[in-house]
Amino acid sequence: MLPGGLVSLKLTVIGTGYLGATHAASMAELGFDVLGVDVDKEKIDALGRGELPIHEPGLPELLRKHTESGRLRFTTSFEEAGAFGDVHFIAVGTPQRAGEHAADMTYVDASVTAIARAATKDSLIVGKSTVPVGSARRLKALAAQEAREGVTIDFAWNPEFLREGYAVEDTLRPDRLVIGSDSATAEPVLREVYAQAISMNTPFISTDFETAELVKVAANAFLATKISFINAFSEVTETVGGDIRTLADAIGLDSRIGRRFLNAGIGFGGGCLPKDIRALQARVSELGLDSTMRFLNEVDEVNLRRRDRTVYVAETLLGNLEGKRVAVLGVAFKPNSDDVRDSPALDVAARLFNSGADVSVYDPAANSNAAKRYPRLNYVDALTDAVNEADLVMMLTEWSEFVRIDPAELAELVAHKVMFDGRNVLDHRTWKDAGWDIVSLGHKSELLDPVSL
C-alpha cells in the first residue's frame, strides 16, 4: 500500500526536460518531496545547483526555491529513485523517429524498464509523455514483468497539456486533469497528488488508458488543424485580396469557433504539434485505419507551405538573395521559449542562408539553441546589431520586444525599409506611415505574385 496523507507521498519525475523540469519543480511547490531523474548528467548537475538549462518564465524561481529548501533533488541513479518514490512520473521524450512519422518510444520503454527494475516498494508509474495509443497497456505489462519479486507496480496515464512559455501556470492551474487507468488504486493516489487543482474545481476526468492517450493527441491535432485552417485561408486572401486578421476576428466571434489559434503566419512548429500529428497518422495506419487521419497530411502540408511562401517572399522582395543582408528577428518556435525544435523561423533563416543571403539572427532566448543546429548563421546579441544595414527585416517570432519596435527608430538603422511580419502582429498602418514597405502572409501585395499551387 502507498502511504496516505498528501505530503507524505514521495514523487520522482523521470526525464527532466521542458516537461519534466516543470513538473518536478511544480510538484515541489505543492509540498511534495521530489526527485528528478535523467540520464543526462550535465543537465542533472545544473538542475541540482538550481540552474535551469532552458528558458521558461517563472521556472528558475521555483527551481531555486525548492533546491534550496531541499524538497527538490536531482539524480541520475534509478536505484535511488526506485528506493525513494511512491509515484514515478515518466516525462522522457517521444521524438519523431528518424526518417519516419512514428514516435520513437525507445526512451519511454527504457525509463519504464529501469524504474520498474529499481523499485524496492509498491509504487505507481504515471506516464505523462505523449505516446501512441496502446502504449500504456503495453507498458503496464512491461513494468509488471520487470518488477522485483514482491513489489507491485500500479500504472496510470496522465497526459500533459502545458504550453511552453506558460508551463508553470499550466501545471499549477491546469484546464483539466485526465487520468487513464485500469485499476481502482491509481485514481485515489493521483487525486492526492492533484488535490490543490481539484480543490480549485479543475475538471478531473478519470477514464481508460486508450481515451487518456487519445485525448492528448486529439487536442494537439485539433490545434494544428485550426492553425492550418486559417493558414489555408491565407493562401486565398494572398491571391484574391482580403484581410486574414479581420477574417479570423469575424469567425472567431462565433463562440462555437473561438478566436484562439486562428493567428495566421509562418505556421506551427515546436517539439509537439508537428511530431504529434505525424505520429498519430503513423499509429492509425498501423492499426489499419489508413484513411482516418489522412486530413492531417494536408494540415502538415499547408503548414510547411507557409515556410516555402516565406522564402519566396524574401526572394521576391530582394530580387536575388546572394549577398543580401537579412535580419531575422526571432528563431524560437514561439515567443517566451528558447525551444527551436521544428521551428518555422529557424527553418526559414537557414534556407535563406543556404540560398546565399547574409543572415543575422537575434532571438532574446533561442540564439544558443539555434546555433547548435545551424552554427553558420550570424547570431547577434541585440536587435540593433541584427538590423544594422539590413536589406530586409523578417519578424518571425512575435516576442513582445519585436511587437513594440518603433518603426521610425528602426528606419535609422537599416539599408532598406522593408519589413516582413511573419506573425501578423504589427500595425501595418503605423509602419507604412513611417515609410516602410510591410508585407505579411494572408494579405495580397503588389510586390508579390499570388500563391500558385
Ligand SMILES: NC(=O)c1ccc[n+]([C@@H]2O[C@H](COP(=O)([O-])OP(=O)(O)OC[C@H]3O[C@@H](n4cnc5c(N)ncnc54)[C@H](O)[C@@H]3O)[C@@H](O)[C@H]2O)c1
Ligand atoms: N515540451 C512540452 O511543452 C510538452 C508538453 C506536453 C507534453 N510533452 C511531451 O512530454 C515528453 C517530453 O517532452 P520534452 O519537451 O520535455 O522533451 P525534452 O527532450 O526536453 O526532455 C526529455 C528528457 O528525457 C531525458 N531522457 C531520455 N531518456 C531517458 C531515460 N531513459 N531516463 C531518464 N531520462 C531520460 C532526456 O535526457 C531529456 O532531458 C514528450 O513526449 C512530449 O511530447 C511535452
Ligand SMILES: O=c1ccn([C@@H]2O[C@H](COP(=O)(O)OP(=O)(O)O[C@H]3O[C@H](CO)[C@@H](O)[C@H](O)[C@H]3O)[C@@H](O)[C@H]2O)c(=O)[nH]1
Ligand atoms: O494561432 C496560432 C497559435 C499557435 N501558432 C504556432 O503553433 C505552434 C505551437 O504553439 P503552442 O501550441 O502555443 O505551443 P506548445 O508549447 O508547443 O504547446 C502545444 O503542444 C504541447 C505539447 O504537446 C501541448 O501540451 C500544448 O497544449 C499545445 O498547445 C507555435 O509555433 C506557434 O507559433 C500559430 O501559428 N498560430
